[in-house]
Amino acid sequence: MAAFSLKINGSQHEIDVDPTTPMLWVLRDHLQMVGTKYGCGIAQCGACTVHLGDNAVRSCQLPVSSVGDQEITTIEGLSENGDHPVQEAWLEVDVPQCGYCQAGQIMTASALLKKNPNPSDEDIEKAMNGNICRCGTYTRIKKAVKMAANTNQNS
Amino acid sequence: MTLVKTKIGRRSFIRTSALAGGGMMVGFSWLASCKMTPEEVNSLPKEWFDINGFLKIGDNGMVTIMSPNPEIGQNVKTAMPMIVADELDVDWKNVIVEQAPLNLDVFQRQLAGGSQSIRAGWEGLRMAGATARKMLKQAAAKAWEVPEEEITTSNGMLYHEASNKSAGYGELASAAVGVSSPDDPPENIEVPEEVELKGIKDFTIIGTDRLNVDGPKIVTGKPLFGIDVQEEGMLTAMIVHPPAFGLSYKSMDAESVKSMPGIKDVFPVDVYPEGVEKQWSDGGGIAQLVAIVGESTWQCMQAKKALKVEWEGPSDLESTSSYEDDLAKLLDAPVEAPARSDGDFNQAFKSAAKVIERTYSAPFLAHNTMEPMNFYAHVTADKAEVKGPIQTPEFLEKTLSSVLDMSIDNIDVGMTRMGGGFGRRLYGHFGVEAAVISKKAQAPIKLVYSREDDMTQGTYRPAYKVKFKAGLDKDNNLIAWSVKGAGTNDDLVFENRFPAGAVDNYLAEKTSLQTKITTGAWRAPRSNFMAGAEQSFMDEVAELAGKDPIDFRLELFDRAINDPVGNPEQNDYDPERYAGVLKLVKEKAKWDGSGNGKARGVSAYYCHNSYVAQVLDLSMEGNKPMVDKVVCAVDCGIVINPISAKNQIEGGIIDGIGHATYSQMTFEDGVPQQQNFDSYHLIRNIEAPKQIESYFVDNGIDPTGLGEPSLPPVIGALANAMYKATGKRVYNQPFILEKEIVG
Numbered sequence: 001m002a003a004f005s006l007k008i009n010g011s012q013h014e015i016d017v018d019p020t021t022p023m024l025w026v027l028r029d030h031l032q033m034v035g036t037k038y039g040c041g042i043a044q045c046g047a048c049t050v051h052l053g054d055n056a057v058r059s060c061q062l063p064v065s066s067v068g069d070q071e072i073t074t075i076e077g078l079s080e081n082g083d084h085p086v087q088e089a090w091l092e093v094d095v096p097q098c099g100y101c102q103a104g105q106i107m108t109a110s111a112l113l114k115k116n117p118n119p120s121d122e123d124i125e126k127a128m129n130g131n132i133c134r135c136g137t138y139t140r141i142k143k144a145v146k147m148a149a150n151t152n153q154n155s
Numbered sequence: 156m157t158l159v160k161t162k163i164g165r166r167s168f169i170r171t172s173a174l175a176g177g178g179m180m181v182g183f184s185w186l187a188s189c190k191m192t193p194e195e196v197n198s199l200p201k202e203w204f205d206i207n208g209f210l211k212i213g214d215n216g217m218v219t220i221m222s223p224n225p226e227i228g229q230n231v232k233t234a235m236p237m238i239v240a241d242e243l244d245v246d247w248k249n250v251i252v253e254q255a256p257l258n259l260d261v262f263q264r265q266l267a268g269g270s271q272s273i274r275a276g277w278e279g280l281r282m283a284g285a286t287a288r289k290m291l292k293q294a295a296a297k298a299w300e301v302p303e304e305e306i307t308t309s310n311g312m313l314y315h316e317a318s319n320k321s322a323g324y325g326e327l328a329s330a331a332v333g334v335s336s337p338d339d340p341p342e343n344i345e346v347p348e349e350v351e352l353k354g355i356k357d358f359t360i361i362g363t364d365r366l367n368v369d370g371p372k373i374v375t376g377k378p379l380f381g382i383d384v385q386e387e388g389m390l391t392a393m394i395v396h397p398p399a400f401g402l403s404y405k406s407m408d409a410e411s412v413k414s415m416p417g418i419k420d421v422f423p424v425d426v427y428p429e430g431v432e433k434q435w436s437d438g439g440g441i442a443q444l445v446a447i448v449g450e451s452t453w454q455c456m457q458a459k460k461a462l463k464v465e466w467e468g469p470s471d472l473e474s475t476s477s478y479e480d481d482l483a484k485l486l487d488a489p490v491e492a493p494a495r496s497d498g499d500f501n502q503a504f505k506s507a508a509k510v511i512e513r514t515y516s517a518p519f520l521a522h523n524t525m526e527p528m529n530f531y532a533h534v535t536a537d538k539a540e541v542k543g544p545i546q547t548p549e550f551l552e553k554t555l556s557s558v559l560d561m562s563i564d565n566i567d568v569g570m571t572r573m574g575g576g577f578g579r580r581l582y583g584h585f586g587v588e589a590a591v592i593s594k595k596a597q598a599p600i601k602l603v604y605s606r607e608d609d610m611t612q613g614t615y616r617p618a619y620k621v622k623f624k625a626g627l628d629k630d631n632n633l634i635a636w637s638v639k640g641a642g643t644n645d646d647l648v649f650e651n652r653f654p655a656g657a658v659d660n661y662l663a664e665k666t667s668l669q670t671k672i673t674t675g676a677w678r679a680p681r682s683n684f685m686a687g688a689e690q691s692f693m694d695e696v697a698e699l700a701g702k703d704p705i706d707f708r709l710e711l712f713d714r715a716i717n718d719p720v721g722n723p724e725q726n727d728y729d730p731e732r733y734a735g736v737l738k739l740v741k742e743k744a745k746w747d748g749s750g751n752g753k754a755r756g757v758s759a760y761y762c763h764n765s766y767v768a769q770v771l772d773l774s775m776e777g778n779k780p781m782v783d784k785v786v787c788a789v790d791c792g793i794v795i796n797p798i799s800a801k802n803q804i805e806g807g808i809i810d811g812i813g814h815a816t817y818s819q820m821t822f823e824d825g826v827p828q829q830q831n832f833d834s835y836h837l838i839r840n841i842e843a844p845k846q847i848e849s850y851f852v853d854n855g856i857d858p859t860g861l862g863e864p865s866l867p868p869v870i871g872a873l874a875n876a877m878y879k880a881t882g883k884r885v886y887n888q889p890f891i892l893e894k895e896i897v898g
Binding site: 001017018020021022025028029030032033034035036037038039040041042044045047074075076078082087090091094096097098099100101102103106125126128129130131132133134135136137138139140141142 | 457526572605606
């Protein structure tokens with residue numbers, strides 16, 4: 001066990017865990033932030049995507065010991081009131097079916113738009129390709145990312 | 156006007172608040188997982204009145220509607236309350252939706268499966284709303300001393316035009332449940348014996364787009380799913396199961412992991428001890444497991460890796476090659492009796508001018524819900540509280556009663572939102588496992604399967620093989636058709652489906668192969684393979700006849716309509732509705748036009764009481780079909796929530812294309828060769844169709860389900876379009892591995 005001080009969603013959290021523990025389980029089991037989802041544990045499905053700084057990363061492959069002082073943002077902290085343009089677009093397009101993968105999809109999409117505010121269809125497909133949606137909401141995911149990009153452009 | 160008897164489930168609606176003798180302050184549980192703004196808190200009612208099990212009305216006019224059925228992503232949690240709200244005649248923005256508890260005294264068929272929630276729930280949901288509306292009208296009539304017939308309602312308001320009186324539902328809710336004053340006996344407003352339902356034209360909510368009621372919670376990461384459950388003192392449990400189908404537990408070295416950090420206990424589990432009364436839903440899973448109980452998931456995962464378990468069993472473990480051979484042999488062997496026989500197939504086939512015979516196959520598939528199997532359980536000496544993602548809560552409760560030797564009254568089964576179902580969570584063994592582990596560990600636990608556990612423990616879509624034969628006369632009329640199907644633990648063929656009834660000489664035969672690899676219902680069971688095979692074969696037969704594939708099918712439907720073969724009552728399908736979706740898709744996809752330069756395929760299928768036809772356009776990238784567009788025509792009767800109906804159609808199409816193209820479970824000596832998403836290919840964003848258009852037949856027929864019907868036919872449309880693109884037919888799923896089209 002080792003002590004870590006983590007900056008998550010703007011707040012500092014102190015925890016004492018096995019240093020190999022992936023951030024996914026630190027969030028879910030130790031900090032009761034369960035919006036970040038477990039899907040595969042091997043960085044193949046994207047359900048556990050969070051932001052490390054500005055980058056979308058798979059938290060199931062991110063040992064707590066490697067985080068250091070980099071800031072983590074999870075779905076719970078993406079916006080204060082659930083009004084990030086990507087979240088709003090997701091609601092307007094009615095993207096989710098079961099909803100389980102969508103936190104990861106939204107975190108990937110919001111990281112994409114931060115880096116590339118006006119992505120092409122191809123950019124969107126490529127960026128979102130690491131996030132599996134078993135319900136098959138892909139067509140609406142693409143539409144919602146476009147919509148969020150346009151909102152950003154117009155605001 | 157439609158009058159219906161107000162009886163459903165085991166008894167008539169009762170007024171729970173009347174029984175309680177006063178206005179009930181009932182649960183604010185829906186508040187638990189979301190932070191309310193001050194405005195929202197101010198808008199809360201001070202008092203709620205239970206009108207019936209389906210709904211309660213607040214003194215300020217807000218309405219809480221219970222969604223009775225489990226939610227697996229089919230969006231019944233929005234659609235079912237919409238039906239109640241429409242008959243109640245309230246404004247949707249004043250409706251709060253809650254997941255109902257398991258309560259078969261009030262609700263019927265609290266099960267997610269077979270795309271039947273809406274079809275089976277339709278009348279009861281309407282009745283629940285209409286009954287409440289009538290009781291409110293009676294209360295208003297009494298308060299205003301006017302005839303009930305003169306009272307009208309609109310958007311949560313009651314009106315009496317002649318006297319210019321009006322009141323909100325909230326103002327009269329207390330009177331409606333008979334608790335307005337102590338002098339008024341509760342019997343004053345009777346639950347009506349019979350209520351009038353709205354005409355279809357009067358619907359204000361049904362048929363309009365309503366967003367997913369859980370959407371705001373989903374996009375902000377609120378705890379909704381079984382795997383998100385956190386309870387005081389809760390430990391985590393994980394399982395270790397045999398690495399190969401056919402093996403069972405022998406022994407283990409538990410002590411070596413018990414000392415690992417956070418590990419509380421390690422023990423073998425007999426999930427269904429001898430003498431337990433099993434339900435049909437106990438079909439999946441593995442009866443003997445090892446359980447690891449610990450403080451956190453990661454600690455349990457480490458212990459899982461370290462634990463050494465000895466397994467034992469027979470040496471003749473099964474492999475993919477063996478079941479493929481065995482299924483082929485079964486198709487060549489005679490069956491005892493046909494499932495259906497019209498005319499004389501063998502004679503007609505012999506005398507036909509042209510004949511064709513083709514065999515199709517598909518592998519085992521895992522369900523791979525994105526949320527792995529999990530369940531929370533807290534079992535004590537006299538009580539069991541369990542909750543989690545379950546499509547069959549009623550049956551889980553019954554099994555638990557037997558396994559725990561406990562009265563059903565002492566068992567509480569809660570339903571969480573599910574991260575996908577696809578049939579997997581019909582089989583509730585993981586709920587039983589959680590309860591057994593909690594009892595042994597004497598602690599509340601949450602059982603969580605790793606992805607590998609989830610993918611390798613069975614309950615798969617069976618592996619299938621089917622052989623079709625057809626004969627044409629010299630004028631290219633279809634005179635003979637036979638289908639013979641075999642599956643692992645499943646006999647595959649629906650003998651009364653199309654083209655039964657449309658071909659003079661028709662023969663259907665079915666058989667099955669018993670395997671150690673366990674199987675279960677997977678989204679659109681049997682249809683998920685049969686539609687693709689049948690509709691591919693149909694395409695080939697149409698080509699042999701020199702006819703347009705849509706015209707060829709329509710000719711057969713004409714035959715089934717005008718001069719059916721055999722007993723038309725026996726046929727599972729309505730040929731007019733079947734033909735209807737084909738005609739609609741033909742028009743919408745501009746089938747007769749030049750297309751858009753892509754290869755096109757068409758397909759149509761009927762299953763789960765709904766009709767679907769699709770035209771699919773694609774181009775090939777190497778051996779990979781890249782689908783440009785799917786146009787889909789659907790007849791599911793009345794569409795409750797169009798935006799969500801389209802979502803179901805799109806999801807089914809992408810699911811069908813994905814699995815038929817890429818996915819399979821294979822086995823070597825009983826060991827699953829795919830264990831996670833690195834080796835099991837699920838369709839991804841780039842591989843999904845660029846565009847899907849859905850059109851619904853508007854016919855006012857009572858609604859049927861949409862969770863499954865769009866998946867099966869798209870596999871046929873895909874295969875037929877691949878043929879157009881490559882000149883080669885595909886017969887064996889997953890199509891990407893078909894050697895003929897590689898390179």
